[in-house]
Amino acid sequence: MFRRDTNAAVVLAFWLATWSLANCQQSSDVDSVSASSQMKVAKTNLLRAAFTVVDVHTHFFVKGKHNAELLKDYVAMMDRNNIAVCVSLDATLLKRVDEHCDFLWSEYRDRFVVFANIDFQGNGEADEPATWSCNQVDFVRNIIEQLKICRGKGQISGLKFFKDFGLRYRNGDGSLIAMDDPRWDPIWVICGELGLPVIMHTADPGAFFEPVTPANERFFELSVHPNWSFAAAEFPSRKELHEARNRIIAKHPKTTFIAAHFGNDAENLAELDGWMQSYPNLVVEFASRINELGRQPYTARRFFEKYQDRILFGTDGPWPEARLRLYWRFLESWDEYFEYSEKQPRPQGDWQIYGLGLPPTILEKIYHGNAIRVIPGVREKVAKFQKASLEK
């Protein structure tokens, strides 16, 4: 046992050192298989997507912090890679809607649509949940009014819920709020009435709910980010969170729900398949989950074939261009055993992935066809982008 712990500590120390080194460098060597592998296989270097892309999961405030230079460079990168539209999920109601829309739209009105999100804490004290906005009597009424106003002004195309919903937002007495508390029902209803899809990040990968030991398949990453672990008894189980989300979806069939990150169940596509069958108003997107899908290429390909009309393209960006190109490679190529990230050490599991080799008819739906149908405002922007591309 002593030896094992010592080894783990040494490996972790080495890994932490290389992690910080790798994060300072912009590695572009995404084509090489791991250093120790002698395997020589075909490499497809895709510089742009085969069809116009709509990226339904990006964060230009949470990650981009409204950096104008980053935005300009990103739009140039979108042009190079055939990305027509990004959906930014960072317009916080009563706080950052105008600012977020102004930031994205002052120069690039045709390239972005915006989802609102909700500040549950508001101006309340962090350690006094009774003071949080979500525990005040007018909270839901205010949210509904804001959703109507922002939708009326053409500012928002949907509503986003972060994983804190179920894991960190609290009732006045300090207990965790239940995702399917009937208090929130009017929000799900109004989103259906206004034609706003609801994108929800619920729970997290299975490994994040398991003890952080060397036996955990995401041990290194959880060691670097201890706050990503929900293994402690204070948190609900992943199953409970999934079930609470599913009860909301079942109760509100007229509202479209987008389960972010493949419902955080990309490791178990048989279970996700069951949810897809049960809830016709459920669609999924696979931001930051090509690591999971690409390690089960046969199962994932069958899933993409079966649900080709209900899968949206998402990345959780803005990411470096090298990362985006791995998404094209994952979806379009038959390449074997390649990195899912430009970062070393591997940031989401120490394994490599395989391409799905999807046919053009499915690619077109996943890249933009489904997003056009599900998200208001996207159709017009994609049409403009395609027209401009033809004229070039």
Ligand SMILES: [Zn+2]
């Ligand atoms: Zn995200």
